[in-house]
Amino acid sequence: MSMQDRAAERAAAVEKAMGDIARIDADGRERGGIDRAGVERIRERLLRLAARDDLFGDDDFPPPESAGSSISYRIAQNDDDELALYVQCVADGTSAPPHEHNTWAVIVGMRGQELNRLYGPCGGGGEPQVQHEVMVERGTGVAMLADDVHSIHIEGAATNFHCYGLALERLTGRRFWHARSGEWRVYVDDSVIVEARPDRTP
Numbered sequence: 001m002s003m004q005d006r007a008a009e010r011a012a013a014v015e016k017a018m019g020d021i022a023r024i025d026a027d028g029r030e031r032g033g034i035d036r037a038g039v040e041r042i043r044e045r046l047l048r049l050a051a052r053d054d055l056f057g058d059d060d061f062p063p064p065e066s067a068g069s070s071i072s073y074r075i076a077q078n079d080d081d082e083l084a085l086y087v088q089c090v091a092d093g094t095s096a097p098p099h100e101h102n103t104w105a106v107i108v109g110m111r112g113q114e115l116n117r118l119y120g121p122c123g124g125g126g127e128p129q130v131q132h133e134v135m136v137e138r139g140t141g142v143a144m145l146a147d148d149v150h151s152i153h154i155e156g157a158a159t160n161f162h163c164y165g166l167a168l169e170r171l172t173g174r175r176f177w178h179a180r181s182g183e184w185r186v187y188v189d190d191s192v193i194v195e196a197r198p199d200r201t202p
Contacts, residue, residue, distance in 0.1 A: 003060075010055040010075075011198045014085065017049040018076045022083055025165065034165070039104050039143035046108045046161050047141055053110045056087055056159070061196070063089040063157050070094055073196040077167050084167040087196070089159045090114065096152040098128045099176035099187050101144065103165035108141030112158030116142050119149040125184060128177050136160060149177075168193060 001009070024041050028034030050056075061073050069091050076085040090112075098119055107116065114136040119128035128149050134142050136158075144150060146165070164171070168191060176187040 001054075006055060006060070007198060010052075010060075013049060013052055013055060014076050017045055018078075018083060018085060020045050021085075021163065022078070025083060034104050034145070036143075036145065039106055039145060042104075042106045042163065043108060043141045043143040046106055046163055047139065050108045050110050050138070050141075050161055053138070056110060058089075058159075061087045061089055061159065063159065064091045064192075067091050067093045068095075069192070071192045071194055072162065072168065073194045074167075075196050077197065081167040081170050082165060084164050086162045086168070086193075087159065088162045090154050090157060092154065092156050094152070094154045097176050097179065098122075098149050098151045100147060100149050100174045101164065102171055102174045103146050105144045105148075105165070106141060106161075106163045107136055108161045109137040109139070110159045110161065111138065112156055112160075113137045113154070114158045114160055115153040117151045117153070118142065118144070119151070121147040122149045122177075122184075127182065 021042050024038055025034060028038040064071050070088060072086040072088045074084060074086050116134045116136055117130050118132055120131045122128045136142060168189060174187045175184040178185045
């Protein structure tokens with residue numbers, strides 16, 4: 001398949017998946033907010049898209065070269081900066097401390113392994129306690145609500161889908177657990193975001 005044909009097929013697959021996700025999100029909003037069953041439906045839909053990893057290879061989404069770094073390729077986002085989908089490529093040795101998103105979040109694997117530790121809501125403060133772990137890899141994923149907390153631990157490179165109810169730039173005021181000080185602090189996201197939507201790139 002040529003690069004042009006692959007790009008066209010990828011755009012169509014992403015548009016169809018995001019249309020389905022938008023309907024799931026809208027159903028949740030009508031009931032006052034998306035629930036656990038809703039984000040699980042989004043996870044299942046993204047797993048179907050991730051099965052087409054031939055459309056999201058390293059040639060089109062190059063991984064970072066520096067250890068401990070990541071690149072988020074934005075492949076879909078609506079006009080309200082909501083329902084954003086990224087191909088996140090992460091280098092060996094990357095980790096993120098326990099943190100919240102302030103919106104629903106779904107991560108599904110394509111290549112490599114990303115250990116996710118899930119802590120549940122930590123709105124009352126105090127040190128987060130691990131509830132369970134999920135190894136995100138091909139065929140698996142995690143789905144979180146706005147007040148859920150997770151941490152990420154990667155040995156070896158990984159490429160995953162990250163889908164959020166708000167774009168990364170809109171996720172302000174969220175917190176992370178600073179283990180050395182034993183307190184929650186404001187999370188400053190220094191992610192490298194690369195615009196990869198077909199209608200926004202040259």
